[in-house]
Amino acid sequence: MRIRLLAVLGALTLAACGNGTDGPPADDPNTTDTGTQTGGAMDSGIEIDVSYHTLDNGLRVVLSEDHTIPTATVAVYYGVGFRNEPQGRTGFAHLFEHLMFQGSENLPGGEFDQLIYNSGGVNNGSTRFDFTNYYEVVPSNALQAILWAEADRMARPIIDQESLDNQRDVVTNEVLVNVLNQPYGGWIWIDLPMLAFENWHNAHNFYGDLSDLQAARLEDAQTFFDNYYSPSNAVVVVAGDIDPAATLEWVESYFGDIPAGNPLPEIDVTEPRQEEEKFGVNPDPLAPQPALAFGYQMPDRGTPEYYAMAVLDQLLVQGNDSLLRQELVVEEGYTSDVFGGINLLGNIYNYNGPMLWTVGMIHGSENSREQIMTSVDTVIERVRTEEITDEELSRALTKLRSDFYGIVDSGTRFGLVDLLAAFALFDDDPSRINRIEEGFDQVTPELVLATAQEYLRPTNRSILEVVPAPSQQAGEEEDAQ
Structure with a gap:
């Protein structure tokens, strides 16, 4: 799993620097209508600025304006995690997360990462039980370029045999280093759920059985992408030093024309009441x-x-x-x-x-x-x-x-x-x-x-x-x- 590396940014004082790239194309925002929801708060509780919108293709967009630090945090969450991976392909959601880091049509190889780093920012991602996420923290003047890059990754990721073979080796090495060759390995966070739950979707080795990882095919990767990595199964969140109206226009422009995607596969993840220790x-x-x-x-x-x-x-x-x-x-x-x-x-x-x-x-x-x-x-x-x-x-x-x-x-x-x-x-x-x-x-x-x-x-x-x-x-x- 790609481990968080953002702790060093707690004192982010990134200079307002150039983004190191020509940036996104200057397309006019399209005219997608959005539904808007504004969040309230208890008088005595926390109060976060929240505006919520849904594009015509089903993409949910959450914006939160906060000018205390001159940075913007962008996150794209897909509603797919360990529970969604197909039987016989344990670890596939995690493997596919790695595949999405291999670049996109307009940012192949390491160019996506270089766009972030040249902007003075950082990026990462992870796979969890019920979602896969990708996120960046950048100076706010680099926000438009990052939204364009994330849209390119959603619409046109590089999914080919070379990337699959490369990332399968990376994930296999992670399993060997983090689980199989570690004392206690995945004892509490992999093995205990496998003991406790009855439903396979909750009770399998989600980090990946090595034989399943090696058996993953390119067709599996493309099917997984088609099933889950679509606007209708995704949320884009932008928080920080932003202009909400301009940010929404950029999101509409770059993400709005991506097809909504197929209906999600139906998966039953319910568990029976446990009746014995x-x-x-x-x-x-x-x-x-x-x-x-x-x-x-x-x-x-x-x-x-x-x-x-x-x-x-x-x-x-x-x-x-x-x-x-x-x-x-x-x-x-x-x-x-x-x-x-x-x-x-x-x-x-x-x-x-x-x-x-x-x-x-x-x-x-x-x-x-x-x-x-x-x-x-x-x-x-x-x-x-x-x-x-x-x-x-x-x-x-x-x-x-x-x-x-x-x-x-x-x-x-x-x-x-x-x-x-x-x-x-x-x-x-x-x-x-x-x-x-x-x-x-x-x-x-x-x-x-x-x-x-x-x-x-x-x-x-x-x-x-x-x-x-x-x-x-x-x-x-x-x-x-």
């Missing part, structure tokens, strides 16, 4: 110590119980004062750290399907799974049998608001465009960003108790151990002797 063991010759992870299936996103689970997440595993950390690290000394959360590949807002609330730890070999889970159950059963106090609820809500503001208020504005894109893709309502706190405001101790009783029951839990194992090479050497 699941267990799994991963032998790992690279692991120096045992590890343990457990996950509970989440309530549907956006429901009252979803917000209550976010509160439980804060109480149980987030921060030094969390109940599981106090029990497992401070009191029992099983481990030096407990980590976890909702949607480990993103945040609690940017997914749209079945999800786990997950907890993990690496622990000493003298402590068994049964011993550790007995202590875990002591904590879990407390929140399942007793209402949390008003003080605990208030503390959890304060931490949630702090996390939310931290996502939105970054120097790159990437957290902001991420949420705007997710709410447009999944809810057709990017102004929901200004109402997120309303959901948390409705959480009560009674709701937290009822949610814990249903979703933190043992029969909704999956437990995965990592057990250090002798390496195959060591076994072969012993056999040779």
